[in-house]
Amino acid sequence: MKRGDAPGDGPCLLTGATGFLGGHLMAELLARGRRLVIAGRPAGGESLADRIRRLLGWFGMQRREAQLEFLETDFLKPGLGLGSGEYERLRRRGLAIIHCASDTRFAEKNRAAVMAANVTGLAGILELALRSRARCFHLLSSAYAAGIDHSDCREAPVRSLRFNNPYEESKALAEKAVSATCRAHGLPFTIIRPAIVYGDARTGRSLRFNALYHPVRSLLQLRDIYLADIRENGGKRSAASGIRLEDGGGLRLPIRIFIPREGKINLVSVDYFTAAALAILERPEDGAIYHLTSRRPASMTRLAEFAERFLGLSGVEVVIGAAGAARMRNPAEELFDLFIRPYRPYIADCRDFSRENADRATGGAQPPDFDYAIFRRCMEFAVAADWGKKLF
Ligand SMILES: NC(=O)c1ccc[n+]([C@@H]2O[C@H](COP(=O)([O-])OP(=O)(O)OC[C@H]3O[C@@H](n4cnc5c(N)ncnc54)[C@H](OP(=O)(O)O)[C@@H]3O)[C@@H](O)[C@H]2O)c1
Incomplete structure (x- = not known):
């Protein structure tokens, strides 16, 4: 990494913290003593800060709130709807940006919204990174940004021109935009591509109950x-x-x-995802792409x-x-x-994901094999949480 002496340390700006993976990254970064600027939106009459407080309660981490700052933004507004004073303030912080927010719906009928959030909205976040002179930029992408033209998927730029759905396509476009912009401006970056993430393999706890x-x-x-x-x-x-x-x-x-x-179905647990992503965030290699995938999918x-x-x-x-x-x-x-x-x-996916970069970053740590004990823990938690209705 070029900008900053210790790119893995210091404060971060995190988007998508109200979501599944962003929420887990927030909790782990807080547990490691990091200060975070949480960029996101209010919802259902609740401010961003209140939404995050509820999440901190779920993680049993309310006392960590002092490490957080909140930045209510609209990703689709020019300049994210922030004033120039705000950019100046962020600039003094020397932030690493972790962009986790994404519209994760697959259906073709949501194409416009998915492209707006994942591609148009990303342009605003990249502008924020440049104007605030961020230390580095990390994009949460997906292993399935690989598309369907090739079954041997490497930790390399996407080669496919065809995709299963607008979500995959938007993630591939987002990767291209991040690498082009960051390279053009000398902003160090990484791209993290998880497979399908389910709950905590040790406890069964989860915040989302889609996919698996x-x-x-x-x-x-x-x-x-x-x-x-x-x-x-x-x-x-x-x-x-x-x-x-x-x-x-x-x-x-x-x-x-x-x-x-x-x-196969390529599943990784959220505890594995979080540990692996943190290993990458703490020692990022400029321009590297990481597959957080399973070698032994179910x-x-x-x-x-x-x-x-x-x-x-x-x-x-x-x-x-x-x-x-x-x-x-x-x-x-x-x-x-x-x-x-x-x-x-x-x-019934036939794509294979190589993971040399991920292995190097994580010391070879692999996600747990998805056995019945893990399945049962996760489903028992899901049923008790009424598939998300009784989470908080
Ligand atoms: N979960 C998986 O299995 C998986 C696998 C591979 C890759 N990923 C990637 O990991 C990242 C996080 O996924 P996730 O599962 O945590 O998703 P999630 O639970 O659906 O959370 C999505 C997050 O993005 C925010 N967001 C969505 N649309 C937005 C918009 N238009 N403007 C502002 N914020 C918006 C949401 O904010 P609100 O709460 O305000 O809606 C939420 O914080 C995504 O980039 C996804 O592509 C996930």
Whole structure:
């Protein structure tokens, strides 16, 4: 790194701290005694500071609030809506910028909003970095910025021109903008690309319940609908779909999950993500890209077995090769197929991620293998938190 003597130390400006990964980075940076400027927005009538206070409570870190400053910004306004005095004040701080904020929705219908937040909004953050003479810039990207043209994904600039969804495309565009701007202005930078992040593997705690959680929640909802039908209405609807109670009390729910090939689901726990990201942030290499991915990703077949075991189900079957062309067998199967549609590219993924830079930065630390004990802890937490409704 060129600017600053100790790029890994000192105060940081963090965006996305009200989100899953940004929240965890904030907690860990605070635990290590760092001072942070939190840039973000109010929501639901709550100020940014109040939103962060609630999050600090969840982490049991209320007493760390004194290490924080709050900067209410609108990423889409010119100059982020900040006055020149504000830039001058930030300039004196010599900040490292960690840009975690992102619109993480996949659906094509959200393309405009996703591009606005992840690409247009990024221009404002980069301007902030330049005008405030930041020490360095760290972009939270995604392993899936790699797109779909190549299956051997290196810790190198994106080569693909095709992507599964606007989210992936926006992350690739964001990476390009960061590396071009930072190189042009001599601002040291890194790009951190996690795979799919789930809760804390040791405790099961999580702040978000999408991705991995979504299909399990969908199966649980279907299970409860059919159990209620059997127990309260005699089970006529269930019987018509081949759904019935088994002798041991479990529910037979014949649902096929169609995937084009065996593929893999690349999952990393949030505790691994946080430790690895901190190792990078503390000793960044200018221009380096880091894959925070698993070398031993799980398979859909294995996850379906975990879900059956956790939910007391049988009959969930992963069908490889049918590519969704088969006629749906029953309304439950049809609904489940609809529920998991946005995640389809990630449940049978054939992309391989090399991770030499990440291994060097983290001393070779790997995410834990995703076994049933971890699955159970995470899902028990999710159910107790009512999938996020009872978090705070
Ligand atoms: N979670 C994963 O599995 C995963 C995997 C790979 C990469 N990533 C990357 O990691 C980063 C964090 O992801 P996450 O899972 O923590 O996402 P998240 O929980 O959805 O949080 C997103 C954060 O971005 C902010 N944000 C979104 N749209 C915004 C906008 N238009 N203006 C200002 N702020 C906006 C949100 O602020 P509000 O709270 O105000 O909405 C929130 O703080 C993202 O860059 C994502 O692409 C995540």
